[in-house]
Amino acid sequence: MRAWRAALHQDPELSGEELRTREKVLQALRELGIPTTTFPGSLYGVLGLIGERTAGPVVALRADMDALPVEEATDLPFRSRRPGTMHACGHDVHMAALLGAALILSRQPRALGGPVKLIFQPSEEDGTVGGALPLIQRGALERPTVDYVVGQHVDPSLPLGSVGWGIGPFMAAADEFRITVRGRGGHASSPQQGPDAILVAAEIVTGLQALVSRVRDPTEPVVVSVGSIHGGTRHNILPEVVVLVGTVRTVSAATRDLMERTLKQRVRAIAASLGARARVDYRRGYPPLINPGPATRTVVRALEVELGRSSVVPVERPLMGAEDFARYLEKVPGTFLRLGVGVPGRSASLHSAGFAPEERAMVVGAATLAAAAVGLQRSGR
Numbered sequence: 175m176r177a178w179r180a181a182l183h184q185d186p187e188l189s190g191e192e193l194r195t196r197e198k199v200l201q202a203l204r205e206l207g208i209p210t211t212t213f214p215g216s217l218y219g220v221l222g223l224i225g226e227r228t229a230g231p232v233v234a235l236r237a238d239m240d241a242l243p244v245e246e247a248t249d250l251p252f253r254s255r256r257p258g259t260m261h262a263c264g265h266d267v268h269m270a271a272l273l274g275a276a277l278i279l280s281r282q283p284r285a286l287g288g289p290v291k292l293i294f295q296p297s298e299e300d301g302t303v304g305g306a307l308p309l310i311q312r313g314a315l316e317r318p319t320v321d322y323v324v325g326q327h328v329d330p331s332l333p334l335g336s337v338g339w340g341i342g343p344f345m346a347a348a349d350e351f352r353i354t355v356r357g358r359g360g361h362a363s364s365p366q367q368g369p370d371a372i373l374v375a376a377e378i379v380t381g382l383q384a385l386v387s388r389v390r391d392p393t394e395p396v397v398v399s400v401g402s403i404h405g406g407t408r409h410n411i412l413p414e415v416v417v418l419v420g421t422v423r424t425v426s427a428a429t430r431d432l433m434e435r436t437l438k439q440r441v442r443a444i445a446a447s448l449g450a451r452a453r454v455d456y457r458r459g460y461p462p463l464i465n466p467g468p469a470t471r472t473v474v475r476a477l478e479v480e481l482g483r484s485s486v487v488p489v490e491r492p493l494m495g496a497e498d499f500a501r502y503l504e505k506v507p508g509t510f511l512r513l514g515v516g517v518p519g520r521s522a523s524l525h526s527a528g529f530a531p532e533e534r535a536m537v538v539g540a541a542t543l544a545a546a547a548v549g550l551q552r553s554g555r
């Protein structure tokens with residue numbers, strides 16, 4: 175696993191460009207004697223199938239493949255050789271752990287209670303279409319039909335050696351909005367001549383927070399953040415147009431619909447109240463990731479036997495980040511887990527240039543995936 179991970183880590187590729195990563199995964203699966211499937215064009219996913227002829231439930235295990243546009247600042251001996259690109263989200267660890275699980279399962283065919291499908295998925299970091307949806311549309315959950323799906327993500331906030339689980343909302347939906355405010359440009363000394371797009375934009379920024387505090391159910395987390403505002407050129411000119419771009423995070427389908435509807439209404443109403451117009455482009459990203467109870471409980475029981483009770487920890491709150499593993503859980507039951515890679519005082523955050531997860535976590539990660547697959551197969555369909 176260390177060799178696989180090092181090779182993947184030093185040759186990172188961005189979303190939609192995972193060509194050499196695919197080659198490395200295919201090479202490793204070939205060495206393990208596991209049959210593979212690839213996809214045409216630039217969808218660089220890989221499927222593997224273990225125990226094709228074993229009767230019983232089919233469990234899919236998924237790892238993501240892509241890296242990020244980050245200049246690596248670790249002192250790892252196998253640090254990125256590609257300037258400006260880095261596995262800063264641990265997807266290299268996810269792939270190596272899945273290959274480790276493949277090694278364990280393919281060497282112990284008698285332990286299998288059905289086929290195990292390996293899904294190496296590109297483009298998780300893309301944030302809009304992502305990689306899960308195209309793979310599902312091209313049949314990744316069919317032939318054989320997948321009954322359960324399991325995935326994991328490294329988490330520096332959980333101690334090394336532990337695995338975190340949760341039932342219900344586990345990660346957020348991430349939607350993007352772009353608001354174009356149109357006022358009337360002119361001399362800043364004569365604001366009475368028309369709606370001031372800057373003032374309208376400012377009212378919108380504060381007005382959006384009233385959706386969070388006064389529209390949604392206060393027991394359910396929601397985030398609305400404006401990440402960029404652009405308008406204007408200098409101190410004495412009022413711009414005609416101001417553009418605000420931001421993100422909305424929710425953890426249920428109902429709240430997601432509510433926030434989209436009320437955000438559009440509120441923005442238009444605020445603009446109209448100041449005599450201006452605002453256009454809202456709202457683009458949905460990944461759906462909320464909801465872990466179903468029965469499959470999650472089955473996996474937790476299997477992990478408690480495999481890793482020991484104290485290593486399997488409940489995660490109380492959802493993360494407001496998004497993850498396109500949610501797309502698989504919209505189709506089949508399963509669970510998404512957090513793999514502890516944290517060491518006190520030494521762990522940088524995900525997506526940071528210094529992120530260097532403890533690679534011993536790969537042992538736990540491989541055991542976790544293998545045990546989850548076998549546990550779900552024993553539980554039946």
Ligand SMILES: [Zn+2]
Nearest residue numbers: 263299524525
């Ligand atoms: Zn990430």
Ligand SMILES: [Zn+2]
Nearest residue numbers: 263264265327
């Ligand atoms: Zn990630």
